[in-house]
Amino acid sequence: MTVHHFQPEIYYNTIGGHQPVLKIADGDTVVTNTVDARGWDHSGESVAGRGNPMTGPFYVEGAQPGDTLAIQLESMTPNRGWGWTSSVLAPNVVDPTAAAALPPSEITRWSVQEDLVFLEKPTSGLVNLKLKASPFLGCFGVAPSRGQAISTATSGVYGGNMDYKGLVSGVTVYFPVLSEGALFHLGDGHAVQGCGEIVGTGVEISLDVRFTVRVLKGKTIGWPRGESETHLFCIGNARPLDQALQHATTEMLSLLKEDYGLTDSEASLLMGQAVEYEVANVFNPAYSVVCKVPKAVLSML
Incomplete structure (x- = not known):
């Protein structure tokens, strides 16, 4: 190594x-x-x-x-x-009337110091914002x-x-x-x-x-998967948003069947009551949705 x-x-x-x-x-x-x-x-x-x-x-x-x-x-x-960000919400994430009223976006600089991120030149409403x-x-x-x-x-x-x-x-x-x-x-x-x-x-x-x-070797998956300290997850990328969700959910169904030996019905019963979703991205040409299952639930299998 x-x-x-x-x-x-x-x-x-x-x-x-x-x-x-x-x-x-x-x-x-x-x-x-x-x-x-x-x-x-x-x-x-x-x-x-x-x-x-x-x-x-x-x-x-x-x-x-x-x-x-x-x-x-x-x-x-x-x-x-x-670091830097854009300053205004993307038009596709708000109602059309709200999008039309948004100001032009600008590049905004943020200070990144140790484990904190905050605006370099905050306006009065965000002067105490530290992430x-x-x-x-x-x-x-x-x-x-x-x-x-x-x-x-x-x-x-x-x-x-x-x-x-x-x-x-x-x-x-x-x-x-x-x-x-x-x-x-x-x-x-x-x-x-x-x-x-x-x-x-x-x-x-x-x-x-x-x-x-x-x-x-020899392990074939359909979509990106991941493992954190607390969850297993699958990521689907597509547009519209429901198609990205479908890809992520289908990949989790496959994971539970292949790695845990569950039947379609068993995996469905588990996912129906324990699954979690995150919307990872709704700005790019393909949206991304994450389908997650807690390890605490999987430890019961």
Whole structure:
């Protein structure tokens, strides 16, 4: 098991079959960094084109279509003292009459100090607003199938721009391997964000990241899955919102049948009374919905 320290020099605004920047093995750990959604690095310099530029891809030896790639997110730490957001709700998340009355959006800077995030120049109504930092990757995943290269603006079965605030340090995320070597990409760091990314951004920031990869040979999944300290979850990415929910729910049904041996009826009875949902993103071309089941419930099986 090797620890690789990788400093990116090029970035991609698509997730796809790009030339790998590094070959790593099952069980290896990578220590690297990402730039923010506009391509600004740890010093605030523009080093990549805007639109969620990706660090990577990393070629994982032995990963083949039909396998699953597990990414253990060991740490994600902001590497500069400020981030930025848009300032106004996205028009699609409010009533049309309210959308028409919204002011123009502006770039707003936030201070990111240790574990707190707060406005650099707060107005009187927000002068006491201080949020707990909860860094996560907004956009990451594996290369899609059939040689596709898909914009980092959106998401799909391969992962991508899911913007789920629950993808924090300590979580393990599982992606279906769709091409040889998996070709893992990562970027779009957020210092904090609410559900839905309803202003079109989190607090966008560059990150220092440490992750470990594992290849689960012969285990085939349909959509990204994850495991936190308290839950197992599945992520569906699509538009309209109900289709994203359907994908996430179907993947959880498959997980409960495959990993816990439940029948369709048993899984349905459990999910009907114990399932939880989160709306991860309603801004991107594909929306993201998370279907969760508490581990406390699963421990009864």
